[in-house]
Amino acid sequence: MQLISTKKKLKSYLDSHKKTKSIGLVPTMGALHMGHISLVKKSVVENDLTLVSIFVNPTQFNNQEDLDKYPSTLEADLALLQSVSDAVVVFAPSASEIYSGEITSKTYDFEGLENVMEGEFREGHFDGVGTIVEKLLRLISPTRAYFGEKDFQQLQIIKKLVENTNLPVEIIGCPIVREANGLAMxxxxxxxxxxxxQEAGFIYKTLKAAKQKFGTKSANFVVDWVKKQFDAHPKLNLEYVKIADADQLKPVKRKNNKVKYRAFIAVYAGDVRLIDNIAL
Structure with a gap:
């Protein structure tokens, strides 16, 4: 397995593989789990070369404590990737290497996608996401880039980023991988x-019940019902639950059978913030 930590060495490696027909990029912040591995496996099947980036991006954290506590497990990550394929290339730069100067994010206009849900509670988060993803896409020029649907809002924002910058890459969303109790990995x-x-499995259990209710009840009814379920749970604290259309992420006012909807949720389990979503 090839491990690269500088942009210069990455460029040299990619230049030596110019005849490679397709490159798949899987951007991660490390602490890899089977959700990440599902993306890597898909890329390995669909591309001639798969590159996995491992970089904890400081500009997408609006909470310094959250950044400080984010797990760093590079050795274990490399071993896990090795078990998937010897041919995977890993790019694991430092913050100073990737930002080349002041570690700050650009400001983007994602046409309102960035102002709802996560955007309401994590100021500047999507500017940080957009900054690092654009840097990686321009540096690597992948054919395809893979993102999990657990971060569905992020996925839609990255699609908008690619659309607005005319970057020649296909953004592929991949299904959420869950633990045995339903908790999104x-x-x-x-x-x-x-x-x-174990208790956090309640999040997905509630989302599945909400999906059933959405078939016959209004969006407001379903949202209020979810809130009541968490009000009664002693160990999980609901931050928000929203039902929105899947494309524009606008809150639903009146259901339309021609529109696809998703339910989005953020919950604190102790001091750990968890997000999830489900197609309705």
Whole structure:
């Protein structure tokens, strides 16, 4: 497995593989789990070369404590990737290497996608996401880039970024991978103790019930019902639940059978913030 930590060496490596027909990029912040691995496996199947970036991007954290606590497990990550394919290339730069100067984000206009849900609670988050993703796409020039649907709002914003910048890459969203109790796989799950990790399965259980109710009830009814479920749960604290159209992420006012909707949720389990969503 090839491990590269500088842009210069990455450029040299990519220049030596100019005849490669297709490159798949899987951007990650490390602490890899089977959700990440599902993206890597898909890329390996669909591309001649797969490149996995491992970089904890400081500009997308609006909470310094959250950044400080984010798990760093490079050695374990490399071993996990090695088990998938020897041919995977890993790009693991430092913040000073990737930003080449002041570590700050650009300001983007994602046409309102950035102002709802996560954008309401994490100021500047999507500017940070857009900055690092654009840097990686311009540096690597992949044919395809793979992102998990757990961060569905992020996925839609990255699609808008590519559309607005005319970058020649196909953005591919991949299904959420879940733990046995339904909890969406996330690097943050490792910060949960055994009891809370089990209790957090309640999030997906509630989303599935909300999906059933959405078939016959109004969006407002479903949102209020979800809030009541978490009000009654002693260990999980609901930050928000929203039902929005899947394309523009605008809150639904009146259901339209021609529109695809999703339910989005953010929950605190102790001091660990978890997000999830489900197609309705």
């Amino acid at each position: 996330s690097s943050r799950n490792e910060r949960l103790d055994t009891e809370l990790r």
